Amino acid sequence: MPLQLNENMKALVIDDEHVIRANVTEVLREDGWVVSEAESAEHAFELLGRETWALVFCDVKLGGDGGHDGFAVLRRFTEEQPQAQIVLMTGHGSAVGALDAVASGAYDYLMKPFDNDEVLAISQAVRNGIEKRARQNTTGDLLPPVYTSDIDLVGQSAAFVEMMKLVGRVAGTNLPVLVTGESGTGKEVVARAIHRRSQRAGNAFVAVNCGAIPAELIESELFGHVRGSFTGATMDRRGLWQEAHLGTIFLDEITETTPAFQVKLLRALQEGEIRRVGSNHTLQVDVRVIAATNRDVEGEMRDGRFRQDLLYRLNAVTLHLPPLRARSEDIMPLARRFAERSKRTGERPLSFSREAIAILESYHWPGNIRELENAIVRATALCDGIVRPEDLPERISRSVSESPPQTQEVAASASPPPPDAGETDGQLFSLSELECRHIRRVLESTHGNKQAAARVLGIDRSTLQRMIKRHNLEEVKTDADCA
Numbered sequence: 001m002p003l004q005l006n007e008n009m010k011a012l013v014i015d016d017e018h019v020i021r022a023n024v025t026e027v028l029r030e031d032g033w034v035v036s037e038a039e040s041a042e043h044a045f046e047l048l049g050r051e052t053w054a055l056v057f058c059d060v061k062l063g064g065d066g067g068h069d070g071f072a073v074l075r076r077f078t079e080e081q082p083q084a085q086i087v088l089m090t091g092h093g094s095a096v097g098a099l100d101a102v103a104s105g106a107y108d109y110l111m112k113p114f115d116n117d118e119v120l121a122i123s124q125a126v127r128n129g130i131e132k133r134a135r136q137n138t139t140g141d142l143l144p145p146v147y148t149s150d151i152d153l154v155g156q157s158a159a160f161v162e163m164m165k166l167v168g169r170v171a172g173t174n175l176p177v178l179v180t181g182e183s184g185t186g187k188e189v190v191a192r193a194i195h196r197r198s199q200r201a202g203n204a205f206v207a208v209n210c211g212a213i214p215a216e217l218i219e220s221e222l223f224g225h226v227r228g229s230f231t232g233a234t235m236d237r238r239g240l241w242q243e244a245h246l247g248t249i250f251l252d253e254i255t256e257t258t259p260a261f262q263v264k265l266l267r268a269l270q271e272g273e274i275r276r277v278g279s280n281h282t283l284q285v286d287v288r289v290i291a292a293t294n295r296d297v298e299g300e301m302r303d304g305r306f307r308q309d310l311l312y313r314l315n316a317v318t319l320h321l322p323p324l325r326a327r328s329e330d331i332m333p334l335a336r337r338f339a340e341r342s343k344r345t346g347e348r349p350l351s352f353s354r355e356a357i358a359i360l361e362s363y364h365w366p367g368n369i370r371e372l373e374n375a376i377v378r379a380t381a382l383c384d385g386i387v388r389p390e391d392l393p394e395r396i397s398r399s400v401s402e403s404p405p406q407t408q409e410v411a412a413s414a415s416p417p418p419p420d421a422g423e424t425d426g427q428l429f430s431l432s433e434l435e436c437r438h439i440r441r442v443l444e445s446t447h448g449n450k451q452a453a454a455r456v457l458g459i460d461r462s463t464l465q466r467m468i469k470r471h472n473l474e475e476v477k478t479d480a481d482c483a
Contacts, residue, residue: 040064102168171197181321184368203247211253229278
């Protein structure tokens with residue numbers, strides 16, 4: 001039976017923290033919902049059989065004797081009440097968590113602390129969805145199961161988490177996807193994540209670097225050839241496109257292909273068929289295409305190097321991966337993951353000195369995640385269990401020491417630098433001390449309002465909170481010792 005608006009404005013809030021549970025409940029009730037509360041997964045499972053829920057807010061980490069978490073709640077609700085919209089909440093958010101949540105059927109994924117406006121926006125969107133389903137008389141399908149996390153999808157920055165939510169939403173479709181971003185941002189990692197969470201996950205994922213294949217050979221490599229079609233073609237050969245049948249093909253550096261080949265690629269996308277080089281027969285091939293480029297594809301199209309019709313066919317969904325410098329709060333989680341992966345068996349866990357952390361977080365990372373991984377692999381091979389500045393590549397330390405501190409740039413954009421921003425009576429300060437002093441001043445100017453301070457600094461609130469903790473500024477009201 002379709003959900004009726006007047007019968008299904010029922011919401012359930014599940015969280016073992018009373019304050020959060022009460023706050024979300026209050027916002028929903030003010031928006032017209034009939035709200036029930038549960039402090040554990042077990043209590044939620046009891047309520048599951050009693051009512052038809054339209055909206056469920058559930059914490060990822062729950063108390064209770066059963067050991068169930070928010071993902072267990074998500075699975076039960078999507079199996080038994082697939083029309084319920086589940087929002088997972090967490091104080092320990094990550095990009096992989098967002099990806100797994102949305103790919104597994106969650107409506108959204110909120111990272112604490114979140115604003116009441118975010119809860120209200122979800123409430124109103126779900127209300128609109130209920131009205132739409134009631135008009136269309138749809139019942140919905142069961143959503144896909146929870147998948148294992150990807151080791152290289154590490155991050156908790158707002159930009160990356162939002163990107164992973166979109167990845168989770170498109171993974172279950174058959175739409176072609178265009179992934180853009182600078183070299184080293186992880187475009188193939190994201191493509192593999194989409195494949196693993198799709199209905200094609202049990203079939204092949206074929207990665208092709210279009211820029212590494214000579215122009216005269218790329219058609220044969222992708223579509224195959226028949227014997228005698230050219231010199232050296234001594235037997236029939238299947239192409240990589242056919243190898244990916246019922247699976248996914250990843251076309252990296254798609255803008256490196258020639259316009260002549262792009263015409264043939266467009267036909268393969270439009271018609272779902274290919275023709276081997278030298279053959280008069282077409283073959284039907286069912287392939288999902290994910291393409292990627294580190295170039296400005298719109299600019300390539302305007303300059304006549306990339307076909308407009310192929311671009312519009314490829315970019316049904318476009319995912320732009322942010323560079324590492326735009327998600328600086330992900331640098332250390334990534335660095336620790338690479339360090340853990342690089343250490344030899346039996347070695348104790350590696351750690352990073354404060355000076356090394358300051359350098360890693362201040363460096364521009366033109367090579368993005370790939371450059372960070374290489375730097376950490378080198379550092380773990382040279383260090384004595386603690387990564388220090390001297391263990392990092394010289395270019396990184398030198399670049400940071402020669403460039404203006406980021407904190408000074410932020411300060412300049414917000415207000416003129418105070419007299420002692422860089423020195424006082426001839427005394428010079430380290431980058432860490434400068435950061436501490438500037439954060440303290442901004443907090444004082446906003447009277448302790450962290451949200452306002454984060455806006456002035458040009459960072460998100462979770463990043464500011466970590467910086468406050470790092471510099472022991474939690475209780476700062478007036479001048480504090482940042483040395």
